[in-house]
Amino acid sequence: MTILKTLAGAALAALLSSLPVRAETPVLRAALQLSGTVNWEADTIRHYGFDEANGFRMEVIDIAGTPAAQIALVGGEVDMIVSDWLWVARERTAGRDVVFIPYSRAVGGLMVQADSAAKSLADLKGQKIGVAGSPIDKSWLILRAYAQKIEHFDLAETTEQVFGAPPLVYKAALDGEVEGALNFWNFGARMQAAGMRTLLTVGKAAEALGLDPQTPLVGYVVRGDILKSHPGLGEAIAAASRQAKNKLSADPAAWERIRPMMRAESDAEFEALKAAFLAGAPGEGAVDEVAAARMLKLMTELGGADLVGDLKELPDGVFHHSGS
Known part of the structure; x- marks a missing residue:
């Protein structure tokens, strides 16, 4: 019986060793x-x-x-x-x-109040803009480049920017503390639902600059x-x-x-x-x-x-x- 058990064990071991090794799920x-x-x-x-x-x-x-x-x-x-x-x-x-x-x-855009008279970035000269992030936020840089190369003025020099966290920029925009607001896409969606409108999307600005949206x-x-x-x-x-x-x-x-x-x-x-x-x-x-x-x-x-x-x-x- 011991010999049979030994042979059976050896056969099982041989069978298992012949099976492909299943890779562990990473x-x-x-x-x-x-x-x-x-x-x-x-x-x-x-x-x-x-x-x-x-x-x-x-x-x-x-x-x-x-x-x-x-x-x-x-x-x-x-x-x-x-x-x-x-x-x-x-x-x-x-x-x-x-x-x-x-x-x-997904990228955001510059939004204004529904009744704003602004039709282009140039219409925001001398006004206050809320910007989510910092002065090197990528969306802000694209809008600056658009203003320089398409509308031929410096957006940073001709407006006052208020940089801050997205929720703060969102609140400032809804409360009318800024005339325009550049925010992340999800806050832009919330602003749109609250009645604001998009003046210029970052995607459209990028496309005008020859970039691929x-x-x-x-x-x-x-x-x-x-x-x-x-x-x-x-x-x-x-x-x-x-x-x-x-x-x-x-x-x-x-x-x-x-x-x-x-x-x-x-x-x-x-x-x-x-x-x-x-x-x-x-x-x-x-x-x-x-x-x-x-x-x-x-x-x-x-x-x-x-x-x-x-x-x-x-x-x-x-x-x-x-x-x-």
């Missing part, structure tokens, strides 16, 4: 601001299992904001964050292996070593993101499920946020690096070292490509 630690709009998509991905359907599992860690997320990624504490590709380009120039996978091309600015930024360790993971992340957007586009119940985290104060605001989010979905296919290089050149001219550091040209490997 776990992607994502540092995201759960109060932000990216969580609408991240939560949709996890709820409907679009991550595991594409061969990975997303674990989300709440983080205070983009700077903290960037520090966590560079320090190896997390595998993925959401940031813009200009930061990725700076990091790659500094020798850090991080890669950009498009998430959104289809170039996504914001994306999932992933550590390069993670992508190399798990071939196909980059495509899997992009697929999960696309499937989440498709779900939100086709299924009203998917929006109703996440409506509480959107904090929409009215049905009009809810619908405006939905429309703006979906309108920002990036197209499929590779990012046009020639168009991205043109945008980088403009950002370098206006933002200088404070925005782009020592970056002179678009480095290789910023954007993820299928098979890379």
Whole structure:
């Protein structure tokens, strides 16, 4: 009997050793601001299992904001964050292996009160403008470039700017403390729902400057070593993101499920946020690096070292490509 048991054990061991080894599902630690709009998509991905359907599992860690997320990624504490590709380009120039996978091309616009007499940026000369962010905010720089090259005046010199956090700029605009407001796309949607109108979108300004409005600015930024360790993971992340957007586009119940985290104060605001989010979905296919290089050149001219550091040209490997 002992001999039979030994032979049976040996046969089982031989059988098991002949079976293919199943790769362990990679776990992607994502540092995201759960109060932000990216969580609408991240939560949709996890709820409907679009991550595991594409061969990975997303674990989300709440983080205070983009700077903290960037520090966590560079320090190896997390595998993925959401940031813009200009930061990725700076990091790659500094020798850090991080890669950009498009998430959104949604941008805001300069908004005014519905009864404002302004028809163009020039009509805001001598007035006060609220700007979400800082003087090197990318949307602000694009509007400045538009004013200089298309309307032939300096927007920064001829208006008074009030820089601040998006909620503060939003409140100042609704309260009439500023005559115009440039805010992030989601606050722009809320302002529109509250009765304000768009004077000029950042996308239209970029197009007039010869930039490609289809170039996504914001994306999932992933550590390069993670992508190399798990071939196909980059495509899997992009697929999960696309499937989440498709779900939100086709299924009203998917929006109703996440409506509480959107904090929409009215049905009009809810619908405006939905429309703006979906309108920002990036197209499929590779990012046009020639168009991205043109945008980088403009950002370098206006933002200088404070925005782009020592970056002179678009480095290789910023954007993820299928098979890379």
